[in-house]
Amino acid sequence: MVKYYYDKYTSIVKKTPIWHELSTTYASFYDLRLYKGYTNSSPSVWGLINPFVPEDFVDINTAGYRVTANGQQLEKFTAKSAGYANTHIEATVQYALINEAYNTYSRGSLVQSNIIAENGTYPDNGTHTDGYWYVKKGLADNPPTTPSTISVAGSFKTGETVTVSWGASMDPDGDVITYGLEVSINGGNYTQIYSGANRNFSYTIPNGTTKLAFRVRAYANGAYSGYQTSPTYNVKSNSLPIVTLNIENNLTLYENDTLTIAGSAYDSDADQSVTVYYQINDSQRKVLATNLSQTTITFNKQLKFSGGVLYDGDTAVSSALTDGVAYTLKVWAVDSDGAQSEVQTRTFYVVPNRAPTLTLDEVVPSGIIDSDKFTISGQAGDPDANANIKVSYRINNNNSVEVYNGPGDAFSFDVMLGQLNVGQNTITIEAADNYGAKYTKTIKLNKKEVKTPLLQSTARYKIEPPSGSAKGVLLWIQRHKNLQIDIKINMTLKGEPENFVSMSLENTAPVDNDIVEDEFFYEVDDSVDNIILQIDMTRSSIDVDDSIKLISGVLE
Missing domain, CATH: 2.60.40.10 (Immunoglobulins)
Known part of the structure; x- marks a missing residue:
């Protein structure tokens, strides 16, 4: 016979009431507690849906429903005049009994499409005895032949x-x-x-x-x-290899720490080879060990964490790893017949080496001559454990000078004005840990050259007696006649506090038109070995020669 395609649907069943005339009334749809619709989901009683409320407007021919006789009787009120639901309107009344209602059917939702059946097996468009609704479509294709082999x-x-x-x-x-x-x-x-x-x-x-x-x-x-x-x-059973992984979960690796992948694998089947692999996250898998089955295969791979990457020797086996991310180590075994063990996983975290910390105190340059100096100080530290920090400084392009080496503490160093160039200067302070991380700070200073001649100056001279000690000094000093000098001398033993006293001016005599020679003398009771001469020079203007022409003397 000819075959057709059919679509299968659910069938919606509804009871259709047979109405009987009852009466005419004049009443409020709201007071009568009428509903706007009815249902018959139960085969033995009527149901109601959507009640009227006072503000509903009831137009002519609007129907309202109520149920009586324990749900067996459905009453229908049809409006003959218009008004709101809480006002009295004229309506005709009909009733229908549940046991007189008849079933009507309609198509529901699709269950299955393209069912192939002979013509007449199902209705063209209606309900079948199986309770479903069918719709006949076009002629069905002939099926293909069965695959031959x-x-x-x-x-x-x-x-x-x-x-x-x-x-x-x-x-x-x-x-x-x-x-x-x-x-x-x-x-x-x-x-x-x-x-x-x-x-x-x-x-x-x-x-x-x-x-x-x-x-x-x-x-x-x-x-x-x-x-x-x-x-x-x-089918012959191929036992799965078994992997035991001896590494704790949730490890945290710091710079230069080692991730040790240790454990064993075993395959109970005979005449097979077994390969153990490991993998970091989604990176390429690596071989841990290979051996024959029915042998305990041990492995111990040490991966070093350095610079944010895991290394097997000099070979990187991971991508760059960052702080605060959970990473996964996977270890598994595969035998030569393709059976794979359960994958053993461990989570680990990393804390890549962090740069040292470096703080500087306020820099206050001071001094007016090259021998003057000022101090630069600060504090060095490191957030990583077991770090050793070296602090060094470099002035301009000169060599670096180390000023601190330790776990982290305060440091300071002096800078002499003579170390700075006239103009812009750069002082670079660097803190470096033992893992190679560095942190630098730069100080920029501008040195100005102020060529203001001095009108006052002081010079000191250390006198070393040939015999090792002396108790008297006779001194001659040649100077410009307008250069004023004040001579003080310290005559003490080594180790005693210095004590400068003025020498006695014995005589002044001219040498030429501008140069004069002063004679000074000073004597103590006992010989001493720490003799220091101090000359304070004062001139009234820069026109006066401020240099000492000659110093000579005799020790007693």
């Missing part, structure tokens, strides 16, 4: 991959053919594992499989062929 090639072991192949089907209508391949495991129901135009499929046998069978069919435009079924194959 099916074959399975490969090793029937759990974890192994076999290749299922099948013969071609033909479609009488020339429609495109799609094949559906199904598998049954251990005699269970068939489940589809492939759908497509190819005529072969690779399938990996899952663990726990002892028996295996396949079947395939073709379909085109909704029409299905019969099944071509393979024999049932016995």
